[in-house]
Amino acid sequence: MSGALYQSVLRASAKTLASYAVxxxxxxxxxxxxxxxxxxxxxxxxxxxxxxxxxxxxxGYHVGATHLAGFxxxxxxxxxxxxxxxxxxxxxxxxxxxxxVDNGSMAYLLASPVSRARVAATQALVLITGVVxxxxxxxxxGILGVHWLAPNVPLATGPFxxxxxxxxxxxxxxxxxxxxxxxxxxxxxxxxxxxTMLTLVFYGLDLVGELTPSVHWLTxxxxxxxxxxxxxxxxxxxxxxxVVGLSAATGLLVIAxxxxxxxxxxxx
Amino acid sequence: xxxxxxVTKAFLGGRGVFDLSFDVAAGEVFGCLGPxxxxxxxxxxxxxxxxxxxxxxxxxxxxxxxxxxxRVQADVGxxxxxxxxxxxxxxxxxxNLVAGLRVLDPSHDRRAALSARFELDPASPLRKxxxxxxxxxxxxxxxxxxxxxxxxxxxxxxxxxxxxxRFLELVADEKRRGATVFMSSHVFAEVxxxxxxxxILKDGRLAATLDVAALRxxxxxxxxxxxxxxxxxxxxxSAGFPVVGRRGRxxxxxxxxxxxxxxxxxxxxxxxxxxxxxxTLEQLFMHFYGTEEATTS
Numbered sequence: 069m070s071g072a073l074y075q076s077v078l079r080a081s082a083k084t085l086a087s088y089a090v091x092x093x094x095x096x097x098x099x100x101x102x103x104x105x106x107x108x109x110x111x112x113x114x115x116x117x118x119x120x121x122x123x124x125x126x127x128g129y130h131v132g133a134t135h136l137a138g139f140x141x142x143x144x145x146x147x148x149x150x151x152x153x154x155x156x157x158x159x160x161x162x163x164x165x166x167x168x169v170d171n172g173s174m175a176y177l178l179a180s181p182v183s184r185a186r187v188a189a190t191q192a193l194v195l196i197t198g199v200v201x202x203x204x205x206x207x208x209x210g211i212l213g214v215h216w217l218a219p220n221v222p223l224a225t226g227p228f229x230x231x232x233x234x235x236x237x238x239x240x241x242x243x244x245x246x247x248x249x250x251x252x253x254x255x256x257x258x259x260x261x262x263x264t265m266l267t268l269v270f271y272g273l274d275l276v277g278e279l280t281p282s283v284h285w286l287t288x289x290x291x292x293x294x295x296x297x298x299x300x301x302x303x304x305x306x307x308x309x310x311v312v313g314l315s316a317a318t319g320l321l322v323i324a325x326x327x328x329x330x331x332x333x334x335x336x
Numbered sequence: 337x338x339x340x341x342x343v344t345k346a347f348l349g350g351r352g353v354f355d356l357s358f359d360v361a362a363g364e365v366f367g368c369l370g371p372x373x374x375x376x377x378x379x380x381x382x383x384x385x386x387x388x389x390x391x392x393x394x395x396x397x398x399x400x401x402x403x404x405x406x407r408v409q410a411d412v413g414x415x416x417x418x419x420x421x422x423x424x425x426x427x428x429x430x431x432n433l434v435a436g437l438r439v440l441d442p443s444h445d446r447r448a449a450l451s452a453r454f455e456l457d458p459a460s461p462l463r464k465x466x467x468x469x470x471x472x473x474x475x476x477x478x479x480x481x482x483x484x485x486x487x488x489x490x491x492x493x494x495x496x497x498x499x500x501x502r503f504l505e506l507v508a509d510e511k512r513r514g515a516t517v518f519m520s521s522h523v524f525a526e527v528x529x530x531x532x533x534x535x536i537l538k539d540g541r542l543a544a545t546l547d548v549a550a551l552r553x554x555x556x557x558x559x560x561x562x563x564x565x566x567x568x569x570x571x572x573x574s575a576g577f578p579v580v581g582r583r584g585r586x587x588x589x590x591x592x593x594x595x596x597x598x599x600x601x602x603x604x605x606x607x608x609x610x611x612x613x614x615x616t617l618e619q620l621f622m623h624f625y626g627t628e629e630a631t632t633s
Binding site: 070071072073075076077080081083167168171172173175177179181182183184333334335336 | 405409432
């Protein structure tokens with residue numbers, strides 16, 4: 069790890085990171101702000117009653133939309149959160165390694181006495197820092213948003229934080245495999261393409277597994293099955309095991325990425 | 337010092353370097369010449385530890401450039417051939433990053449002096465800089481930590497003639513300081529000014545290693561002279577120098593070594609124009625090897 073590189077890259081990418089974090093929080097506030105209207109909507113309640121249980125699980129509404137927790141799980145953590153976090157993790161991972169190699173600027177980092185392993189580890193730490201910052205901003209934004217925009221609506225803070233912790237760690241894993249591909253792929257486009265495809269496959273497997281009882285087992289091979297927002301926000305699920313497993317997976321994938329980068333032949 | 341021993345790196349399509357061996361002594365300036373695709377950049381990538389040779393070894397100051405790359409880099413200043421900088425950084429931020437990566441001792445920090453030498457203001461964003469200005473930033477990054485070994489890939493690319501001159505003066509200063517310099521170029525005249533020796537690469541092989549002082553003595557130059565009268569042009573053409581071109585009163589003479597003889601002949605003429613053409617790399621090949629085939633044998 070190089071402190072100079074960490075500070076420099078983080079500073080250079082601060083605007084992008086802030087944009088993602090602010091966008092996430094603003095969207096969350098929008099959802100919290102419209103909740104009171106939806107909570108009293110008979111039409112929505114009737115619509116949800118007519119949907120099959122699998123679809124409700126996918127949408128995050130299997131406990132209904134009359135509680136803020138369920139509403140957030142369905143309207144925000146079911147898709148918007150996943151899209152914003154995925155975009156940040158995938159784009160940033162491809163930027164931090166493959167892009168530096170593609171445009172030749174990696175030559176300057178490797179022309180210093182900092183080893184390849186330290187350069188790659190620092191870039192991985194920048195990526196993880198970004199994911200954690202967005203995750204932390206979402207937690208803080210959510211708690212403050214409920215306090216300001218829906219002060220009379222109860223939201224259990226503990227499970228809300230736990231859900232965000234699991235979500236953040238899951239996207240650390242997404243970032244870590246995208247980082248590994250970025251460190252090993254021949255160019256930025258290939259790295260971004262492969263990591264995006266893998267993420268879409270994971271999401272698709274989870275979606276199909278939830279919707280179709282006969283292939284429910286598909287959810288077990290999807291990373292996204294770990295983040296069952298509608299359960300987590302109610303304090304359900306093996307949160308401790310998820311935290312340990314996701315942290316270990318992130319570490320292993322980053323180490324694999326560093327190892328691949330150390331062996332790479334670079335035409336810089 | 338720099339030592340390549342039987343280095344081979346083969347790429348698809350037959351490109352690469354093959355059985356490449358040469359040494360650069362401490363304090364020596366070595367120019368690596370060759371046309372595009374000759375293997376200059378591949379050689380430099382091995383020196384920088386970016387590529388691992390299929391066979392052979394590459395060492396700088398006794399350290400293996402692949403297995404001990406960070407140790408090697410501590411001694412080296414590097415200017416890449418293709419200048420690519422991090423996005424979203426100013427030149428100042430970039431130079432701060434390089435200084436931070438090297439944990440640069442302020443007493444060895446020559447950023448200000450080098451920026452003044454190249455008339456560089458690094459404060460603007462890198463993506464808005466011209467190619468020449470980016471090249472100056474790259475040069476400051478390569479020289480700022482007073483390295484004992486300099487590896488420079490096409491160092492004058494993008495620089496205007498004045499800055500090219502300043503760069504050559506800088507290399508001469510570094511040589512006096514005792515630095516070892518390896519610089520690649522496809523322009524012979526550029527390295528001739530500062531190099532002690534030149535290595536000529538062709539098709540990934542070292543075609544020749546030449547002493548520059550000896551080369552200067554042996555080198556043929558073409559003098560293009562325009563005279564005032566036809567008779568003077570005829571006199572020049574029959575003065576004993578090989579005539580390699582003639583257009584009326586304009587005569588191209590090939591001169592090797594003894595320029596006094598030419599000056600004496602010219603003193604008898606009304607010289608209207610005089611031009612000296614430097615020897616191109618291709619002419620250098622032809623001069624030393626006669627045929628292209630001979631250079632690769």
